[in-house]
Amino acid sequence: MIDVRDVSRSFGRLVALDHVSFRVEPGEIVALLGPNGAGKTTASRIIAGILAPSQGDVLVDGISVTTDPGSVRVRCGMVTDQPSLYERMTLRAYLTFFCHLYDVAAADRRTEELARLLGLSDRLEVRLGAFSRGMKQKVAIARGLVHDPPVLLLDEPATALDPETARSLRAFIVSLRARHRAILLCTHDLDEAQRIADRVVVLYRGRVVREGLTLDLRADIHPHFIVAFSGDAASARDALARAGVAAQPAEAENGYNALRFDADEPGTTNPAVLRALLDSGVRVVTLAREERSLEDAYFAIVDEAQRPESRNVDG
């Protein structure tokens, strides 16, 4: 389990993290999102016990990174955005080397087990420099798992992977969740986060600007509705304008037309929309809330964080 408690970190005058707190429970995947420079990598390095916080503390499996970073490192597996391998070594030598660094008993057996798990058994004697980008990333993941850590810190693990490898990587991460690992996923890939993360923490300029269940975050943003109908689109739009609802054309299927509109109070707005459309003579087929992606939610959160008044209130 990861418990980040009021952590701040400065590099000279630059504040990389500013009173950040969040938790990752065992059997949970938490996505740490944010634009470049938001502090994601700094946060994961502090959690991994390789960078000391300027203020605050992180408990990993109940152990403090400030008082016992060595024991924290034993409990963390870290995968960086670049594979960062010793490319002159063979896969077997590389994984065995890291097994020995982590004092893993039966290093040879563990090396073969990990190679089998990641589908690299036939490449054990091949030099890492000859591996494809996807295979190198798999090796980086195997390196992070040599000591079977309870906590995994994944920093952009699917960077530059082809869609097939990225999908198998996602499946693998999900399988680790089933084995009760606490997984922190730092990523820019919002689609990936939406698919596998249980919860999301959004960092902006070193501060947590939103935290919650992935589904809740998607549901929280300003709701959009789409009404599909058969009939003249221009007159339908005019009818909605007369009813005080601003609508925009939306994509529709099966030859129907569609309009998208905001509704802060759907209980009032939606009946008014239906009434206006029926009065204008169009035949309404469906009226549904638009499915919002994590990407929509993320940009709404970041937009809000960027507003000057938001920063003033926070700061």
Place this chain on the structure above:
Amino acid sequence: MGKAALIAWREIRWEIFGDRGAILRTGFFAILPIIFVLSNRGVPGGRASELSILTFALQSALIPALSGVALIASTFTQEKENGTLVPLLASPVRDMDIVIGKLMGMVGPVMVICTGSLAVYYVLGSLLFGAARMGPALPPQILFSILVVAFLYLITAGSWVMIVAAIVHTTRAGQQIAGLMIGLSAAIFALLGIAASQIADGWPLVGLGVAFVALDVVALEIARRVWQRAEVIARL
């Protein structure tokens, strides 16, 4: 110490013996002293002869050591440039084990070459100048002292190069600094030959050893500080 030895072994097995360029560079520095000896057949008799034989012996051990400076610079800057330092720092290894392991991984093989070069010089010198002149000029204790000086030089130069490697960002910059260090060292070795011809007995050797020890203490302490895990990560 176990993990430092593991890191050192990896450096030797995979970074030195796995890199043809490193082997060629080191081989070039190892051949240089032999060329010096072969081109100096006419060593005069008397005291001047003994000094020349001693100076050649010093060059035989110290010139191959110059290659170690470039190796040490590249091992640290390449790790930073390729990002391989992060997984290493994320493992439960003490900062000092990483520094000592990497230093020993480079110093160990170079010391073997220095010893080999000195041995080759002794055999060649015995053939060219005569065993009767080589024996008194280079008794075992002097040969041992020369190797100790070579070791101290490697640690001193290596530590200073490590300090610079912690600050620069690219392998190229690291190699340039190593080049400067090698040039400076070569100049010092040349001055050593002049000093040896002016001062009696083995005092230049003792003076050099003392200077290296003093520089080692300062450089290793600074290197230890700049290569602390948090410091390194903060600079990456």
